[in-house]
Amino acid sequence: MHTRSDSRTPVAEWLAGAHADPPTAHHDWQARNLTVLPLGVLFDTVRIPAEVLHAAILHVRPAGMSRLLEQLLGGPVVQDADRWFYPLVPVGRADRRQPGAARYLGRGAWLGVPQVDRIAPPGAYWAVPVRAPGRLCDPARVDELVAVGTARLAGRS
Template identity: 35%
Template structure:
C-alpha cells in the first residue's frame, strides 16, 4: 500500500471527527476502518456502483478510480464489497438541501460512516479512491451533483 505524504495529518483530521480520536486510531490499527460521525467536519454522498459506472461509462475498477478522482477532485472512498462509493463533502452540507436524496443519499449529522485508514489505497475491502490533498480538502457538492446527473441520464438512455 502506498503511504500518502500527509498520512499523519489526514489521519488526525479524520480521527478528530470522533469525540475520542484515540478510538478511531485504534479501529484503524485493528481493522483498517473506523466508524466516524458525519456532520460538522464532513458529510458524505453515497453513490451506488451502477450509478457511478453509468456516469463513467465503465465498471473497470482502475478506470473508475482514476475517473472519480479526476471528476470529483476530492476525497472519495470505495466501501469495498458493498459496491458503494462515498464522496466526502463539506460538513453541514445537508442543511442546504440535496436534490438527489433517493438516487444518492447525502449522509449528514446522525449518520456514522466506516472510513478506511488513509493508508488503505487499494482493495480488498474499503479503500481510498482519492485522498484529500490536505486536512479539510473535500469534494464540491456541485461536482458530485454533476456526476449523479450524468449517471442518471446515461442510465435512462440505456433503458430506451
C-alpha cells in the same frame, strides 16, 4: 501495506478529529483498518450506487477510475466493496435532495472510514485518498456526476 505510523499522518489526525475520542479512531485503524466516524462534524457524504457512478464514467478501466474521480470531484472518495461510493463533501450539504438512488448523508449518520493508506480492497478503501486535511469534493460536481449517471441509466431502461 500499513505501518504503525500510517495512522498518525496529518490527514489521519484530521479525520480522527471527527471522532468523539480520536485515539479510538487511531486504534480502530490499527486493529481493523477501518473506523466509524460521525458525519456532520468535518464532512458529510453522498452515498452513490456503483452502477450510477459507472454509468456516468463510461469506458474507464478500474485503474483509471481513481484518477478520473479525483479530476472530476476534486476530493476524497471512499469505496465500499463494489456497491457504493462515498465522496466526502462539506458539512451542511446533507439537506440537499439527490435524484435517483444517490443520497446525501450528514449529521446523525456515520461512515466507515478506511485507514488513510488503504487504497485497494478487500473491504472499504479510498478510491480517491484524502490529499490534505480539509480538502473535500465539490458538491456541485458530485450532483452533476450523479445526474449524468442517473440519466444514462434511465436511457438504458
